[in-house]
Amino acid sequence: MNLDELYQEVILDHYKRPRGAGLREPYEGESHQVNPTCGDEITLRVHVEGDKVADVSYDNVGCSISKASASVMYELVNGATVDDALAKLAEFTELMNSKGQSEGDEESLEDAVAFAGVSKYPMRVKCALLGWKAFQDALIRAEASSGRTNA
Ligand code: ZN
Numbered sequence: 740m741n742l743d744e745l746y747q748e749v750i751l752d753h754y755k756r757p758r759g760a761g762l763r764e765p766y767e768g769e770s771h772q773v774n775p776t777c778g779d780e781i782t783l784r785v786h787v788e789g790d791k792v793a794d795v796s797y798d799n800v801g802c803s804i805s806k807a808s809a810s811v812m813y814e815l816v817n818g819a820t821v822d823d824a825l826a827k828l829a830e831f832t833e834l835m836n837s838k839g840q841s842e843g844d845e846e847s848l849e850d851a852v853a854f855a856g857v858s859k860y861p862m863r864v865k866c867a868l869l870g871w872k873a874f875q876d877a878l879i880r881a882e883a884s885s886g887r888t889n890a
Pocket of ligand 1: 774777778779801802803804805866
C-alpha cells in the first residue's frame with residue numbers, strides 16, 4: 740500500500756466512523772458554516788472549561804473530505820488547551836494552503852496529514868477547512884460569551 744492509498748484509507752475510515760459526531764450540551768459557542776461550491780454544511784458547538792476545549796460536537800452533511808476532516812479535527816482539538824487547538828488550526832490551515840508542497844508534520848497533525856494531497860485542489864481545500872472554520876468561529880463566540888478577549 741503506498742502513501743496515497745494509506746491516506747485514502749484514513750480519510751475513508753473517518754468518513755465512515757466519524758469521531759465525536761452529534762450535537763451535545765453544554766456549549767458556549769455555536770457556528771454554522773456552509774460550503775456552497777460542494778454543498779457541505781456543518782453545525783458545530785464548542786464547550787470551553789477554563790483554558791481547555793472540553794467538548795467539540797458537530798452535525799454535518801456533505802462530501803467525504805468535509806466529513807472526514809471534521810472527525811480528524813475533533814481528535815486533534817477535543818481536550819486540548821485553547822492555545823494548542825488554535826495552533827493546530829493554524830498548522831492545518833497552512834498545510835491546506837501549501838498547494839501540494841507540504842507533507843505536514845505527522846507528529847503534530849496526526850491523521851490530518853492524510854489531507855496533504857487535498858491541498859492541490861482549491862475546490863477540495865474548502866471542504867477540508869469547513870469544520871475548522873466552524874471550530875474557529877464557535878470558539879470566538881464562546882470566548883466572547885465568557886468575557887475572555889484573547890481568542
Ligand atoms: Zn465537499
